[in-house]
Amino acid sequence: MKALRIAIPLFLLLCAGLLFADVPVREEQFIYSILAFNGKDYAGTFARKDADTIYLVADVDNFITVRKVFVYFWPITEDWKTDTSALNIPFEGTLELSGRQAEPETIGMTPYTYYNIRGEYELNWKVAKEAEADQAWQHYQDLMDAYWQSVSKYYETRALYEALLNELTTRITKMRDQGQDVTQLIDNLKKLKTPPEPQYPTEYIVPPMAVQKAFILNLPVGEYNIRFYTEDGLVMEGSERRIVAFEKRRAEAIGLEVIPGDKWTRPVESKTPASVLYIDGSTDLYLRPFYQQEYNDLFYEKMRKNDAKGNPALMKWVRIQQVPKARVEVTSPSSEARMVLEEPFYVEQVKGAALGYQIVPFDPEGKHKDREPSLQAFHIPITKDQRVVRVRVQDKDGEYLSSSERQIRIITPSRVGFISLILAVAPLVVMILVMARRSRKYTN
């Protein structure tokens, strides 16, 4: 009993202790901050002190800076993260690159900036270097200056407009009270137009940052070694890293993003050419074809995030961008081939107590006025009585894109599936027959 009186509180304390997550331990580390090209645009990652290899796509510009930051492990996502708000000291110096070339090469820092613009379908990170970086930064500066000027001018115009509006309405009121004819004044009032608001520049999703300096690594396929020399010519301890520059194995294959009508926020991707999409036929599908490239799984994952895991023996398809102005040919045994065009759709919440939504064609003039479409895709109607639907993608010139063929097979529970089980035990039946026959031979 006494033991229980001690054990129970102890147990509760232990549980309570578990409720409080440990504050992650931050460690000051020298890292390589990497802005790497991923096949379509740029994404950032970092190589901390324990990462001995950096992975980069070959034959494209990749930007590397050296800095001191806080690094910590975030157990919830099982990720290593940096805390640059508390510590972010960039280093200037040179990078020594050795590898395929006979002599080590010294690389200096190059000015660059990066920004995000709206692509045809996806957002795209762009990087500008050297003079282009200055131009991009200047362009952004000019855009913002023009905008702020137009804002200023707008406020002035608006003040004038409001003053005029005020004066007119006061006069109209006064004259009406005096029984005077105010028709002309009312006409003038009606002709008064609200000054248009200045539009914020929409050229950038994320505007360029101020021009910084980085080492640009544009390497042929192979393995290299780097180390960092500070401004005073000394090697920074712990700066040695191996670099693996890799390339895509195949390109220009087509993948399909498959959005089911009942789970539109959870699309899946059909990337492997000749893959088959098996569905239960309970809802329509919305497709988006995209270009894809094939990279080594491990290399690509580690290029995107240096601490990621990947399989070195496998190649994976990576989505690059949606096929612009494509058309999808849909055929099924019960109907002729027809072309499906990309259309906008809107997701409407189902009214009433029932939870759920439905995807309907986007009606910009009607009920969806002043709204944005929820998705733009190719609508493929599916019914359970279909067995197979085949799709094929055409580009904007009407040419069929190779490796875009997919079969969509509708799987419904089969009443004759048990036949397979009977077939599975058929060898046993054969065995019994054979052994019986042999046994008869002996007894005879």
Added chain:
Amino acid sequence: MNQRAHATSVLARRRIFETLISPGFYVAQTIGLVLAYFLVAGFIRAIDSSGFDYQLYPAYELIGRSLVGAFGATFVEKLFSEGPFLFTLYIAFLPVLLYLAVSSVFRFGLEKKVGALELLAYGPADSTSYFLAALIKDILMTAIYLVVLLVFLFVAGILNNLILGPSFYYSLIILFFLSIAIYAYGIFASSLTDNSASAIAVFLGLILFFIIIMMGSFTIVSGYVRNLASVFAWIIKWISPLFYWDLALRFVEVGNWGMYFIGILLLLVLSTAVLLISHLTMKARGVRS
């Protein structure tokens, strides 16, 4: 026909007949086909409106999680990209492969120990014709089973609106040649040892070693494990049938048919080399244990 070929033919016919009238082969086939049935049925249960999701069915969730944990999501995605049949092929093939390989190794060791091999030598049939007969039997039984499995999966596909994709066929063909190499290693293990237990231990040890090296260089689990396996793999790969199997499949993935068939040819070359070594070993050691 020379005496060795004649003796091989006589013994092979007897071994084939013996296998066909014994329960073991049928039981192994049934185990394989029943496994296949459940894997296909489970796949169907794991399909929803967006496609196959292994998390929808408990057995597949276990399989999926284990494979993802060991080899990564890309591996699982590719494995099931054409449906259940590629995975099912490998799983359903295992019981028969193991049965044929292990029973032959066991039998070889046992017959050597009790003097049956010696008795056949009075036949006259030498040890080479003996193991070639066993090999022919194993190859024929494997071919029979692969046809049975193909028919079974084809029927299962028709009944459930599933299709056998190109990866399935490439893998089916390469599996046949891979199995020949495995049987050759079984004969090699038997030629080195004096009894069944040792032969099976050597054989399974060899195959397990090849598998571990292969899987080690395939895994996402640990960089150290992978690096260590890669070092071994670089040395071992030339004698590992799994290396040539993987090579052929990698090339056919990118449509390089020439290299796919070279992979098959290299499997045959490896098998022949192992059999030759077995022949020389048996010749040096004799038929008496």
Added chain:
Amino acid sequence: MIQTKNLTKRYGKFTAVDGVNLNIPAGEIYGFLGPNGAGKTSTIMMLLGIVKPTAGEIRLFDETYSSKRLDLRRRIGMVPEKHPTGMWTWMTAGEYLQMFADLFGLEDSGKRIDHLLERVGLAEVKNKKFAEFSRGMLQKLSIVRALLHDPDILFLDEPISGLDPFGVKQIRDLILEENREGRTIFISSHILSEMEKVCHRVAIIFGGKLMAEDKMKSLLTTLAKDREIHVGLEELPADLPGKVKSLDFVQDATGEEKTLVVKVPKTGDYRKALSKFLIDQNLVPLSIQEKSLSLEEAFVTITKENINMFAGIGGEK
């Protein structure tokens, strides 16, 4: 038919067979004797081409023999001591024999199998699984297997061990019958009494060396130091042995119940003289039998001498 010259087999440092010279003429029943570990099996395995000699030569049918000479191996049949247990358990006797007939590429093998099975009394069990056979039946089946291809030489290793007396007689008769048909028989056996009954010639191997090889009678005569004449009497007077000793050809005389045992020299026939002496003593010989050295005694004599020899030279083996 079979000759070996300096036939030697070494396993590492151990010499199992050391310079054995055999000469087995055609048409004989040749006995090969030796204690366990003497080198019998190694010698037989070399003669069969199963084991490769370390040194020496084997000539078979006047041709140099090796395991590659399949044409010569086809003229040999072998009945091993033990049939492999647990093997081919699914086969009937007929199927088992058919397999070997097929290995030899025999035509009309069905008839031959039936004929041989008839000869050994196994015709009725042709369709029975031979795994269910008794030891004697297996042995007979083994002999049938060895005879299928009508070999010129038949090797038998312990052909009658484990058999009942009836089985022993059957095998013995079979061996004699095969020999009468012209087959050379090579037998290795521990049952010396049987070997003595059937063998024309014997060889004794010990410690890997050939200690003796000769026709049966010659060997026994050579090894025998003396002979005994056993005389059966109605009554054996107590002083009779003493009186018999006075004869000049008698080396020794003793009495055993009603039998007078007289040792005489190896050569010469002394039965008449002895009979005459006994008659002169008013005794009536009921039986007179000459007992020469048995094969077992000869075997023991040779091996015992050589054990002493080995013990003296190199210590015990």
